[in-house]
Amino acid sequence: MRVMVLVKANPESEAGQLPDEALFREMSSYNEQLAKAGVLLAADGLHPSSRGKRVRFEQDSSTVIDGPFAETKELVAGYWVWQVSSMEEAVEWLRRAPFRAGEVEIRPVQEPEDFEGLSPDLIESERALREQVGGS
DSSP: OEEEEEEEOOHHHHTTOOOOHHHHHHHHHHHHHHHHTTOEEEEEEOOOGGGOEEEEEETTEEEEEESOOSOGGGOEEEEEEEEOSSHHHHHHHHHTSOOSSSOEEEEEOOOGGGSTTOOHHHHHHHHHHHHHTTOO
């Protein structure tokens, strides 16, 4: 199963403060362990919300909202995509991360076969598209 691991933002990440070199080295080492184990599919940190935008859709219109966004606890500062055998395995990997504070969320990625009621040809089309762009 694939999971997305969402690292929540904090005041430091929203201020654009990068981790110090020691923590960066720890995180690099951790990411290397994930990669060697075949778990790591993708990983990135995100710029603060002050550099982002939101688009709100209502009926037939959309509105662009410039960052920063107020609720830091609801923002994402970075993410991983992992291939694991179970949610329990994902939790075990996350417990090894070099975090000292904060909150991280793990959520399963929806796969084409999760969409019950879709026609087999639509499921196959979605699967083919994911393979074309490098997804699982």
